[in-house]
Amino acid sequence: MSKAVSALAGAKASGLVAIEERGLQGMITLRGDFASAAFKKAVKAVLGVDVPGQRAVAVQGEKAVAWMSPDELLVMVPHGEADAIVDALSEALKAEHHLAVNVSDARAVFRLSGMDALVREVIAKVAPVDMAGFGPGQIRRTRISQVAGAFWQPEAGVLDLVCFRSVAQYVFDLLKVSAMDGSEVGHLG
Amino acid sequence: MLTLTCPYCGVSGEETEFHAGGEAHLKRFISGSTDAEFDEYMFLRENPKGVHFERWRHVYGCGKWFHAARDTNTLEVFGTYSAQVSEPPKEIKDKISAKRPGWSWRNFK
Numbered sequence: 001m002s003k004a005v006s007a008l009a010g011a012k013a014s015g016l017v018a019i020e021e022r023g024l025q026g027m028i029t030l031r032g033d034f035a036s037a038a039f040k041k042a043v044k045a046v047l048g049v050d051v052p053g054q055r056a057v058a059v060q061g062e063k064a065v066a067w068m069s070p071d072e073l074l075v076m077v078p079h080g081e082a083d084a085i086v087d088a089l090s091e092a093l094k095a096e097h098h099l100a101v102n103v104s105d106a107r108a109v110f111r112l113s114g115m116d117a118l119v120r121e122v123i124a125k126v127a128p129v130d131m132a133g134f135g136p137g138q139i140r141r142t143r144i145s146q147v148a149g150a151f152w153q154p155e156a157g158v159l160d161l162v163c164f165r166s167v168a169q170y171v172f173d174l175l176k177v178s179a180m181d182g183s184e185v186g187h188l189g
Numbered sequence: 190m191l192t193l194t195c196p197y198c199g200v201s202g203e204e205t206e207f208h209a210g211g212e213a214h215l216k217r218f219i220s221g222s223t224d225a226e227f228d229e230y231m232f233l234r235e236n237p238k239g240v241h242f243e244r245w246r247h248v249y250g251c252g253k254w255f256h257a258a259r260d261t262n263t264l265e266v267f268g269t270y271s272a273q274v275s276e277p278p279k280e281i282k283d284k285i286s287a288k289r290p291g292w293s294w295r296n297f298k
């Protein structure tokens with residue numbers, strides 16, 4: 001097996017906020033019927049959290065589960081554990097109509113950190129989202145300038161953003177421009 | 190600017206986060222239909238100035254298709270609703286009637 005490497009090998013930049021490609025992150029797409037008792041039970045048993053509510057993120061140690069649509073969750077786990085967790089989910093859901101796929105290497109993850117208002121402002125410049133009402137506990141799938149992406153805040157002052165691996169360089173460059181020194185708008189306080 | 194609320198994920202977003210999917214509530218006429226029916230299904234669309242029904246997809250968000258009732262003239266959105274229906278729900282029609290008394294669109298009023 002070849003050695004897994006992340007899209008930008010941990011590239012870093014700084015400006016209004018610090019920007020960092022987070023390296024390898026395990027990610028699983030899990031789809032199924034959220035109303036099904038067996039689905040809820042499997043998520044709880046394998047991931048240790050309840051199925052999150054609409055556009056919410058549930059965190060449990062190194063694992064996180066995010067609501068992506070009424071029948072899709074994004075599961076974040078350590079990169080090396082993703083295959084085993086997919087197997088565990090598939091086993092727990094074998095009697096249910098579902099989909100569990102390791103998508104880790106199809107994605108790139110960035111972390112912005114710094115003053116909370118500036119972290120949200122850097123995103124506000126490139127996504128059509130009202131960042132005044134955004135904060136920890138929520139996930140938002142949207143457009144990051146010209147490509148699809150999703151982001152959430154593990155805590156105030158920190159924001160993680162996921163996009164497709166094929167557009168990692170584009171998103172990194174875009175975030176760098178949005179965070180350029182001297183470009184603050186100050187609208188978010 | 191057109192602002193739509195996705196009935197599946199609850200996000201209110203501006204139109205660049207969505208993708209328009211053409212006229213709503215079309216009935217497909219394919220093999221076995223008459224030429225006139227196929228012509229109507231394939232080529233003829235409403236083009237109103239005012240109340241209109243469309244399909245939209247939350248393409249940069251949750252990925253779901255849904256329906257929207259809006260005014261093409263003012264960009265006012267009367268409401269969005271499930272993709273799994275073949276006509277606008279009563280609640281949506283009532284909202285339109287409150288704002289555009291006497292409206293009609295194809296067979297709906």
Ligand SMILES: [Zn+2]
Pocket residue numbers: 195196197198199200247250251252253
């Ligand atoms: Zn949506």
